[in-house]
Amino acid sequence: MKDKLFGVLQRVGRSFMLPIAILPVAGLFLGIGGSFTNATMLETYGLTGIIGPGTFAYSILSVMSAAGSVVFGNLPLIFAMGVAIGMARKEKEVAALAAAIAFFIMHASIGAMINIHGGTEALLSGAATSVLGITSLQMGVFGGIIVGLGVAALHNKYYKIELPQVLSFFGGTRFVPIVSAITYLIVGIIMFYVWPPVQAGIYKVGDIVLQSGYAGTWVYGLMERLLIPFGLHHVFYLPFWQTAVGGTAEVGGKLIEGAQNIFFAELGTQGISHFSVSATRFMSGKFPLMIFGLPGAALAMYHCAKPEKRKVVGGLLLSAALTSMLTGITEPIEFTFLFVAPLLYGIHCVFAGLAYMLMHMLGVGVGMTFSGGFIDLFLFGILQGNAKTSWIWIPIVGIGYFVVYYVLFTILIKKLDLKTPGRDDSEEVKLYRRSDLEAKKNSESGDAGEVDELSAMICRGLGGKKNISDIDCCATRLRCTVHKAELVNDVLLKQTGASGVVHKGVGVQIIYGPRVTVIKSNLEDYLATAPDEEVAIDAVVRNKERKVHENKVEGKVIGTIVLASPLTGNAQDLSETPDEAFANKMMGDGVVVTPIEGNVVSPADGVISFVFPSKHAVGLTTTDGIELLIHIGIDTVMLDGKGFETFVKDGDKVKKGDKLLNFDLEFVKTNAPSLASPCICTSLSSKQKIRLLKTGDIKAGEALVAIDVFE
Numbered sequence: 001m002k003d004k005l006f007g008v009l010q011r012v013g014r015s016f017m018l019p020i021a022i023l024p025v026a027g028l029f030l031g032i033g034g035s036f037t038n039a040t041m042l043e044t045y046g047l048t049g050i051i052g053p054g055t056f057a058y059s060i061l062s063v064m065s066a067a068g069s070v071v072f073g074n075l076p077l078i079f080a081m082g083v084a085i086g087m088a089r090k091e092k093e094v095a096a097l098a099a100a101i102a103f104f105i106m107h108a109s110i111g112a113m114i115n116i117h118g119g120t121e122a123l124l125s126g127a128a129t130s131v132l133g134i135t136s137l138q139m140g141v142f143g144g145i146i147v148g149l150g151v152a153a154l155h156n157k158y159y160k161i162e163l164p165q166v167l168s169f170f171g172g173t174r175f176v177p178i179v180s181a182i183t184y185l186i187v188g189i190i191m192f193y194v195w196p197p198v199q200a201g202i203y204k205v206g207d208i209v210l211q212s213g214y215a216g217t218w219v220y221g222l223m224e225r226l227l228i229p230f231g232l233h234h235v236f237y238l239p240f241w242q243t244a245v246g247g248t249a250e251v252g253g254k255l256i257e258g259a260q261n262i263f264f265a266e267l268g269t270q271g272i273s274h275f276s277v278s279a280t281r282f283m284s285g286k287f288p289l290m291i292f293g294l295p296g297a298a299l300a301m302y303h304c305a306k307p308e309k310r311k312v313v314g315g316l317l318l319s320a321a322l323t324s325m326l327t328g329i330t331e332p333i334e335f336t337f338l339f340v341a342p343l344l345y346g347i348h349c350v351f352a353g354l355a356y357m358l359m360h361m362l363g364v365g366v367g368m369t370f371s372g373g374f375i376d377l378f379l380f381g382i383l384q385g386n387a388k389t390s391w392i393w394i395p396i397v398g399i400g401y402f403v404v405y406y407v408l409f410t411i412l413i414k415k416l417d418l419k420t421p422g423r424d425d426s427e428e429v430k431l432y433r434r435s436d437l438e439a440k441k442n443s444e445s446g447d448a449g450e451v452d453e454l455s456a457m458i459c460r461g462l463g464g465k466k467n468i469s470d471i472d473c474c475a476t477r478l479r480c481t482v483h484k485a486e487l488v489n490d491v492l493l494k495q496t497g498a499s500g501v502v503h504k505g506v507g508v509q510i511i512y513g514p515r516v517t518v519i520k521s522n523l524e525d526y527l528a529t530a531p532d533e534e535v536a537i538d539a540v541v542r543n544k545e546r547k548v549h550e551n552k553v554e555g556k557v558i559g560t561i562v563l564a565s566p567l568t569g570n571a572q573d574l575s576e577t578p579d580e581a582f583a584n585k586m587m588g589d590g591v592v593v594t595p596i597e598g599n600v601v602s603p604a605d606g607v608i609s610f611v612f613p614s615k616h617a618v619g620l621t622t623t624d625g626i627e628l629l630i631h632i633g634i635d636t637v638m639l640d641g642k643g644f645e646t647f648v649k650d651g652d653k654v655k656k657g658d659k660l661l662n663f664d665l666e667f668v669k670t671n672a673p674s675l676a677s678p679c680i681c682t683s684l685s686s687k688q689k690i691r692l693l694k695t696g697d698i699k700a701g702e703a704l705v706a707i708d709v710f711e
Contacts, residue, residue, distance in 0.1 A: 026071035028068070107134045281360040
């Protein structure tokens with residue numbers, strides 16, 4: 001249980017990195033734009049005439065400032081999508097879409113509840129705010145994280161779900177946004193009642209943190225470094241940076257929550273005399289540590305290396321030290337002495353806490369976007385001026401840190417004979433990274449996933465992983481592109497449950513019906529770890545006849561269901577369709593109509609099972625239980641909806657003759673292989689058989705086929 005919880009927390013921490021990764025560029029825009037449009041700074045450096053108001057440069061800088069501000073102003077939505085992507089195992093783009101939908105629905109539900117209750121200040125305890133134009137509760141980044149984690153859990157559970165045949169189109173990845181929307185409508189209602197007291201509790205935690213003084217700042221710095229080897233530091237510091245745990249402040253007439261948000265709100269606001277130290281106490285401590293302290297440790301490891309290895313060690317450590325100094329990325333240095341000398345890392349954590357505490361004591365007000373390198377120091381410290389940031393204390397304390405780290409590391413490495421880079425003849429000279437720790441952990445666990453036999457059969461049927469170029473799907477077909485068409489084994493593919501296999505050059509279409517989205521997801525998972533090889537087949541098997549033979553239905557007819565034509569045009573037997581899958585009845589029996597008008601109407605009373613996203617196909621379940629597929633043209637999925645317009649949606653009830661969709665007849669005729677439009681019954685039972693009532697010219701609404709029901 002402990003290991004499982006630890007693994008989940010690691011994944012949560014890594015998922016935070018995606019939205020956090022956008023902050024440096026947003027901070028860069030805001031730092032440069034906000035700084036050079038600040039009237040006080042322009043006057044101080046005599047730049048008003050060059051880049052002041054009214055100049056082209058000022059306009060560009062204003063746009064940059066706005067571009068940076070919009071990111072920090074919409075972090076909850078960014079975290080909702082980013083966390084969902086980070087936590088989703090597969091089909092991450094679906095998780096992102098579902099998270100965005102769930103985020104809007106949750107806040108819209110809260111807003112509706114506020115309106116229902118009159119929006120009383122007493123009820124909301126002053127917690128109401130505007131979220132993307134929606135009146136909602138002040139949930140901040142917590143709201144985004146709640147959505148991201150919840151949607152990811154739903155996604156990982158349901159993205160391969162298989163529903164009953166009548167609902168199979170909504171299975172797989174299509175089910176995720178649906179279940180997320182329903183879930184977060186309920187969550188929004190619950191949050192209206194639950195969040196105000198939770199928020200009050202968060203504010204109290206924030207007050208305790210703020211009242212903890214210098215000792216609390218030291219503990220924060222110590223814990224932040226201690227958690228880095230476990231990948232949990234993002235889980236730890238994020239509440240301080242992005243929520244009320246890190247404090248609240250009124251900036252420019254708005255209530256801002258979270259240390260980093262407070263700093264950047266002040267950065268973009270005119271008239272701030274000094275940035276809030278109560279906020280930057282959770283950030284400023286990184287600068288002396290990363291720009292000065294760790295380079296001192298790197299120099300100590302270089303001087304402690306054996307003389308014959310110093311040249312190689314020097315190149316590696318110099319690169320790592322410069323990376324730490326400029327960007328604040330410390331992993332190469334820290335993981336190197338963490339691996340070989342954990343004692344050094346423990347001491348490093350103590351000094352990290354001390355750095356945060358000293359910056360707090362000295363009133364340093366320098367914030368950051370991502371990490372404490374020179375780039376952030378220049379943008380958010382030096383460029384803003386010492387009067388607003390007190391940045392001068394960073395190099396003063398930093399020089400002391402460089403000396404202390406160098407001397408202490410040198411003494412301990414030599415006295416304890418610690419095997420830092422270049423001190424052991426049997427070890428290769430290298431710097432370690434988190435990936436080395438993960439690789440070691442994975443090799444020790446030796447976990448192996450279960451083999452997906454169906455996907456393995458499909459892979460072999462397609463000639464092996466090495467022969468597969470691309471995989472996609474439409475409403476009923478798994479669409480694959482292979483490198484060598486002659487390696488495709490139709491017999492094996494049909495054994496996977498396929499109704500048929502269609503070849504078009506190096507394109508292979510495998511007919512599975514509406515459950516194809518789940519099959520596609522499973523196959524993609526399997527291919528991620530499948531052997532990269534080709535699978536050859538015997539030529540006799542390869543050329544075996546693909547035609548599907550019909551079963552004869554015998555017995556007494558006990559009933560007949562009549563279906564009308566959905567189109568006006570020329571009706572023919574389905575075998576005349578210029579598409580092998582339809583002509584061979586791989587997806588079901590029916591008729592093909594070549595339309596002369598662009599209107600499609602319902603052939604019977606029923607319910608819309610699905611409208612395909614590209615609008616070229618509609619599924620209908622009649623009141624008699626017949627499942628129909630009306631497919632306009634051949635390969636029209638490639639038109640991506642152009643030339644089509646739908647008038648119904650999934651779940652709509654329709655009557656015979658109701659308009660379902662229309663299409664631009666000339667556009668489809670010009671851009672698709674054929675106008676021939678199959679109208680098929682996709683799931684006839686063994687006691688049902690189709691009989692054509694009319695061929696040749698036919699009008700929409702006229703009787704077209706009869707389905708005889710046998711004993």
